[in-house]
Amino acid sequence: MTKKIGLVFLASFIMFACGQQAEQDSTRVFEDKTIEELVSDPMAFEDHEVSFEGLIGHICRHSGDKMRIMQPDNDAFSIMVMLGDFTPVFGPEFEGSDIKVQGVLKTQVRNIEELEDHDHDHEHEEGHACESTEAAIKRLEEKGISPDIMAYIELTSFEIK
Secondary structure, three states, X not given: XXXXXXXXXXXXXXXXXXHHHHHHHHHOOOEEXXXXXXXXXXXXXXOOEEEEEEEEEEEOOOOOOEEEEEEOOEEEEEEEEEOHHHHHHXXXXXXXXXXXXXXXXXXXXXXXXXXXXHOOOOOOOOOOOOOOHHHHHHHHHHOOOOOOEEEEEEEEEEEEO
């Protein structure tokens, strides 16, 4: 009996959360893109509000705070979505579901630590904190290092299809 009450509560919470978020975002303008477009040129969309559709390929079982969404027509393209406040809503049972995502595209330079191997001008500095992804890219390129840029989405709303 307790399980049934819990399931009803969870379903109600999901419906309420989805309905509330969609209502709040109705005045916002999101750029409709494909995952391929977003990951192929992430700097062109950094800090943009974007929307796309895909298939939930994986939900992190360790932290539960992120999921990987795959492009429906080409699973070679995928993007990580940070769930934020929506973390309690998602579980492994959503894997394989179609989803429409709305959020803000963010970028991260994955190989920033390579500056430490090549940068001897800053021996007394701790780390290599850059103000932006662009600043990190510029520093890497100045040292002849090709930047490895990862795009991810900070989730603002979603719809399970």
